[in-house]
Amino acid sequence: MELHPPPSATPPPGFSVREVVDYDPGLIPFLNELDLLTYAEPTFSRFSLGAFLRHGRVYIARVDDVLVGSCHCLRDFSQPDEVVIFNMALRPGWRGNGMGRHFLERVLDMLRAHGVRAVSLQVAENNMPAQRLYKDKFGFQEVEVHCDEYCNGQDYRQMTLIL
Secondary structure (H helix, E strand, C coil), rough: CCCCCCCCCCCCCCCEEEEECCCCCHHHHHHHHHHHHHHHCCCCHHHHHHHHHHHHHEEEEEEEEEEEEEEEEECCEEEEEEEEEEEECCCCCCCCHHHHHHHHHHHHHHHHCCCCCCEEEEECCHHHHHHHHHHHHCCCCEEEEEEECCCCCCEEEEEEEEC
């Protein structure tokens, strides 16, 4: 049974965001499922998810015991004080109710606490809800457009936020 949030701009009771600090391979199936529910093509394999859990920064959003979102970050070696949000996903049914905003706010707060000074990401050209969230709610600035970046016929906007 899929839970749905109440139609409110505030997170539902039981909403929490945490950074995964200790490697937990038990999260891999849940993160993989969330990825498959979110994107037209798989973003991860179980091996890349394991590498993110062990060497990157993974943030998860839960409502009580239900994993409703994940955010995978990596350091930019060319800009050591910058983090790239590689992937951010919310479970279907939890989108469009302010959950993404609350999730990203908490992730950005945690990144600031780690001394991160800038965050960049790429968003699909046709993903207008995500572009509005990043630009209008958080102030991300468009840096450039990457045409057919992943050989899938899709263009991606690169956006950056100075923290």
